[in-house]
Structure formats: C-alpha cells, structure tokens
Amino acid sequence: MASVVLRGVEKTYPNGQVALSAIDLGIEDGELLVLVGPSGCGKSTLLRIVAGLERPTSGRVLIGDRDVTELAPQGRDLAMVFQSYALYPHKTVEQNLGFGLRMARLPKQDIEARVRRMAEILELSEILDRKPSQLSGGQRQRVALGRALVREPRAFLLDEPLSNLDAALRLQMRAEISRLQQRFGTTTIYVTHDQEEALTLGRRIAVLRKGRLEQLGAPLDVYERPRTLFVARFIGSPPMNVFPCTAEQSGAGVRLLCPAFASPLELSTRAPVEREVDLAVRPHELTLTEPANAHLRATAEVVQPLGSDTLVHAVVNETRFTLMLRGETEIRRGDPLSVRVPEQSAHLFSRGTGERLGP
Numbered sequence: 001m002a003s004v005v006l007r008g009v010e011k012t013y014p015n016g017q018v019a020l021s022a023i024d025l026g027i028e029d030g031e032l033l034v035l036v037g038p039s040g041c042g043k044s045t046l047l048r049i050v051a052g053l054e055r056p057t058s059g060r061v062l063i064g065d066r067d068v069t070e071l072a073p074q075g076r077d078l079a080m081v082f083q084s085y086a087l088y089p090h091k092t093v094e095q096n097l098g099f100g101l102r103m104a105r106l107p108k109q110d111i112e113a114r115v116r117r118m119a120e121i122l123e124l125s126e127i128l129d130r131k132p133s134q135l136s137g138g139q140r141q142r143v144a145l146g147r148a149l150v151r152e153p154r155a156f157l158l159d160e161p162l163s164n165l166d167a168a169l170r171l172q173m174r175a176e177i178s179r180l181q182q183r184f185g186t187t188t189i190y191v192t193h194d195q196e197e198a199l200t201l202g203r204r205i206a207v208l209r210k211g212r213l214e215q216l217g218a219p220l221d222v223y224e225r226p227r228t229l230f231v232a233r234f235i236g237s238p239p240m241n242v243f244p245c246t247a248e249q250s251g252a253g254v255r256l257l258c259p260a261f262a263s264p265l266e267l268s269t270r271a272p273v274e275r276e277v278d279l280a281v282r283p284h285e286l287t288l289t290e291p292a293n294a295h296l297r298a299t300a301e302v303v304q305p306l307g308s309d310t311l312v313h314a315v316v317n318e319t320r321f322t323l324m325l326r327g328e329t330e331i332r333r334g335d336p337l338s339v340r341v342p343e344q345s346a347h348l349f350s351r352g353t354g355e356r357l358g359p
Helices: 043-051 093-103 108-121 137-149 167-184 195-201 219-224 229-234
Strands: 004-012 018-027 032-036 058-063 078-081 155-159 187-192 204-209 212-217 241-250 253-257 265-267 276-281 296-305 309-316 319-326 336-340 347-350
Touching (some): 018 043, 032 043, 043 187, 078 137, 108 137, 204 219, 204 229, 212 219, 229 241, 229 276, 229 347, 296 319, 309 336
Parallel strands (some): 032 187, 078 155
Antiparallel strands (some): 004 018, 253 265, 276 347, 309 319
C-alpha cells in the first residue's frame, strides 16, 4: 500500500480549457478519499492523471515516496475500475479475474489460488465459468472490482463505478465497496458526482468545482460547515435553501433583513459580517410555528411524501424553498405555512465571494 500525493497539479488542454488548477492533495496510506463534484469539474481528469492515463501540464504526482509524474501507467502499480466495467466479453469470470496476474507472469498455481480467494470473498465462486453477457449488473461490477483487487495494487482508483446500476443495487454495492476497502486496507480514490455516495463512503471528501479544490474534510464537517455557498448547495439532499439578505449590526449581534421574510432574523454572532449576504438553511432545520413567530409566511406548492419524511416545496414573494418534515403531514397544496428559521441553523455567505462568514 502507499500514500498518493498531488502537488500543484494543473491541466490545460491545447484549446485553452483549464481542467485543473493548482491541486494540492494528499491521500494517506490505506485511506478511502472521495472526489465529488458536478460534471465537468475535473474529478475524472484528476484520477486519470494519478493513473498515468493523462499527463499534467504542471505539478507532480507521488506514490509513496516516488515521483511518478513521468512514469507510464503500467509502472505505477495501480488498479483502476471504470464506469463501463471494461470486462473482456470473450473471457469467463475466472479468466477476467486472473488476467492482470497472467500479464504479470505470476506462477499458475499462485494465480489460481488468488482468483479462488477473491471469488470466495466476492461470492463469485458459482459463476466462474460464465461470460460477462451472462451476468447481472451487480455481478459484472463485482468482477471488475475483483480483477483490480486481486492484483494487490499499491492504490485503487474507481471512476463512477456504480453509475450504471439501479438505485437499490447502488446501495448494495456501496456497502460492498466500503467493506472490501476496510478488509484489504488499500489506498483508494473514488470519483462520483453523487454527493450521497460521497458522504457515506469517504473517510474524507474533496469537493471540486471548475477544476479547483473547493473544500476538503471529513464528510460531517463538510456537511455541517460548508466553506462556500457552492458546497452548501451541492452537499446534502435536498440542498440548502438560500435567501438573499441585508445584514446590519444590532447590539451584540446581527439583524438580517430578507425580502422573503415577514420579520427580521436576529443572530447573536460577534463575527464581522458584510452588508450583502446569502443566508443558507437546510430543509430539515426549518420549523413550522405560529404566524406571530414566523420568519416566513409562505404557501405550499408541492407536497412529496417519502415514507419516513415529507418534502414540502413552498413559495413566498416568488422565492421558493423546501422544508423536510418528519413522517406524514396534513399539509396540502395551497395551504398557508408559518415557518421559523432557528438561529443555530443559519449559515451566512458573502454575496460577492461566496465564502463562509462567521463561525
């Protein structure tokens, strides 16, 4: 196993498109780090640079204590799993699992022993003689994972490996990948656009936006303390509600005057706050209250029961926001809503820079 370190990695294509800008990132030995962000943010490009499939315009890639920036993919001792699985259709499961070992010219008995062990771990022993066309999506994914793991690489790279699976199977395979990574302790970099996947899989997550590293941290820290408005909106489902407001000093705190609000929101923060701010609040932290205590007096537009929770999409003065309520609700479309914003749930961001304000 080995650590993976990126120092000042940049990638600019001949047409001038900047895919990555000044990426400094370290993945510890045995860690599972998730790269997450919207399509086109540079996460797959970053993974391909680590794999050696693309060369950075500038910067360095280190695996362990070794600089591999100029090294070909086959010299890096990494294993990669692609979105398409990339199984050999004319080979059996057993042949696919052992392919990398045969290319490495390991003794036949060692190959057979490793393949049998991996097949038992992934519950593939009963289908070793089948071709990929005879397998389900989940089985094909497990074969692709097994083919990479059986090589015992220094690091494991996964590029959107579950995006072709249905929702139920994605949940199952997500748990499978986590279990396997903990069992083998292989340094793993996992790329996804699915923020729920990122929150549940990674020991740390790196949020990318337009080729830049927006925030790096433990999943709960990124969720509870987003560094920028982009992270606040991207991480969490449903995303944070955002209200433009004007801030003014009020005694020892700050008063927020928001066009959508029926009454000001008083905050006791002592941190300096800009005049033009964005207030962000997660849907599950908004509470229903009496009209006299409400910050928002809105109208329900859409009610979506989700079983254990209910989403209520509301509107006030052409501003739309979402509440997440526990259990069932008697609220129906067109009903008036009196909503309060708890002070401890308020996140403030600079209107100009999008950076977090205050603690």
